């Protein structure tokens with residue numbers, strides 16, 4: 001069975017017709033996943049036994065991996081943190097339910113920076129996933145396990161991932177996979193372990209644009225359990241892939257090329273020229289508040305994170321220690337033991353930014369900047385269908401390079417992904433070429449709920465079929 005040559009579309013048709021035997025397939029998937037785990041460490045939990053799909057739905061027989069901050073009934077869910085070690089949710093997130101109800105099966109929970117705090121998946125309590133294209137390098141973060149596994153698995157598969165400030169786009173760019181972050185509120189967050197509620201979005205990492213369009217059609221839509229869920233009717237996103245891009249207007253934000261590696265800039269301009277060859281037109285545009293986006297993002301993200309993490313006290317779930325001393329002593333012992341260094345840094349920063357006396361200067365100001373950033377995008381989308389830019393300013397760095405970065409230098413790596421995440425607009429990273437043999441991602445951003453348009457442009461690349 002030459003599975004690596006099969007697209008998800010072809011696979012689903014063949015398994016439905018009985019041409020591929022589900023038992024043979026799941027046996028192959030398990031064996032292969034175990035050997036991938038040994039080599040690259042993409043999983044925090046790899047299931048021992050596959051739960052066979054009950055329904056012959058639209059995704060019947062398709063293996064799904066799930067980022068470890070998305071709750072899965074009966075499967076340990078840690079959000080990459082020691083403080084949630086052993087937590088086995090009694091329920092599944094809405095998006096997991098949707099996918100499983102269509103006949104997909106869960107393979108495991110993928111590695112991530114603790115609670116999503118990171119860009120390189122090195123802030124992981126359960127081992128660092130490695131980039132399958134060069135194991136000395138990061139596969140991006142925080143959805144690193146998802147991108148690692150998607151890049152290397154030799155069978156059809158879809159990864160459920162999550163982004164707060166770039167955690168889908170970055171790992172997709174670093175591993176040459178496709179990553180979609182939908183409009184904020186399009187996919188229910190019910191059952192997601194929060195990092196920063198006003199920014200978190202569940203999305204997808206896959207090998208092809210088709211796989212994204214198909215899976216998004218299943219996980220998108222209103223959910224009464226999530227009060228921020230948008231009231232959008234069910235939608236078939238695969239229909240956009242049949243359209244060409246003739247006449248589409250592409251904006252190229254000039255601020256997104258400042259400080260970017262020159263070789264990456266070249267790859268991105270080649271990609272934009274290719275879009276022109278396919279019938280689109282392009283023009284430069286300015287998003288003047290881009291330079292404030294990193295500061296505003298980190299103030300908002302850590303402020304929200306620090307309140308979200310207050311509930312981890314070793315009482316209700318996850319890590320428990322021997323009950324000693326008074327509550328404060330027990331609480332401090334659990335949190336000192338359970339949180340990693342980056343989580344502690346963000347709790348301190350976020351608590352500081354929200355303190356009386358500082359709140360107006362930091363948090364409220366950051367919210368105002370966020371509004372300005374949204375206005376920049378809204379103005380641009382009056383003129384353009386899609387904005388195109390590099391996803392990341394560098395290719396996947398080596399672990400020894402990452403070690404030398406200060407926390408601020410680390411945060412600066414998110415300079416191109418935080419603004420669209422603050423604005424809550426949809427974005428997709430697609431492989432556009434290589435620099436020093438490592439993949440470069442083209443970032444396509446659309447107006448709110450214009451997933452169809454970015455999928456249409458992304459698909460025009462006709463990237464790798466497998």
Ligand code: GLN
Pocket residue numbers: 115116117118119141142162163164165166167168195301414
């Ligand atoms: N690197 C960013 C951060 O650390 C984004 C992470 C994410 O999207 N979860 O906040």
